[in-house]
Amino acid sequence: MTVRALFPGTFDPIHYGHIDIANRATRLFDEVVVAVYDRPLKSLLFNPEERIELVQFAFRDQPKITVVGYSGLTVKFCRTIGAHVLVRGLRVFSDFEYEFRMALANHRLAPEIESISLITDEEHTFLSSTTVREIAALDGDVSSMVPPHVDKALKRRFHELGEGQQIVPATSIRD
Numbered sequence: 001m002t003v004r005a006l007f008p009g010t011f012d013p014i015h016y017g018h019i020d021i022a023n024r025a026t027r028l029f030d031e032v033v034v035a036v037y038d039r040p041l042k043s044l045l046f047n048p049e050e051r052i053e054l055v056q057f058a059f060r061d062q063p064k065i066t067v068v069g070y071s072g073l074t075v076k077f078c079r080t081i082g083a084h085v086l087v088r089g090l091r092v093f094s095d096f097e098y099e100f101r102m103a104l105a106n107h108r109l110a111p112e113i114e115s116i117s118l119i120t121d122e123e124h125t126f127l128s129s130t131t132v133r134e135i136a137a138l139d140g141d142v143s144s145m146v147p148p149h150v151d152k153a154l155k156r157r158f159h160e161l162g163e164g165q166q167i168v169p170a171t172s173i174r175d
Helices: 016-025 050-057 074-081 092-107 128-139 148-161
Strands: 004-009 031-037 065-071 085-090 114-119
Touching: 004 016, 004 074, 016 031, 016 114, 031 050, 031 074, 050 065, 050 114, 050 128, 050 148, 065 074, 074 085, 074 092, 092 114, 128 148
Parallel strands: 004 031, 004 085, 031 065, 085 114
Antiparallel strands: none
């Protein structure tokens, strides 16, 4: 039996912490579907198509990873694609409470889908998309946090927004 896992997120933008979790998930599962959520309850820097493109490029050389966009309830999407596992990353202790509640809610909605949380590599514990966006918005160096193509996309986006434009902070504690 092939075990397909879903790694959902907004990936606004994708960073090395996300990439680490997805790549490590490929060691546990036959296929990992990285699913880019289109309508989170937070402000986004990149539209869904741009985020999907950035994520696809990040995994272009990883044959066990497929990148797709999705909307709606995550567990419904799992069922649609035949995923049996939801993969999430844990960075800090506060992530655990959020992920624990989400895993319980998802189990209530879809008891046949298991949730698994992978603890991020120590070097990525500080990383979040919000942190990356805030540093990039202030013209800080994020090259150690994101792949080169994402760094270029961030610079281009903030150049398009122009100086003096305020980035709206995310309303979520998780990215």
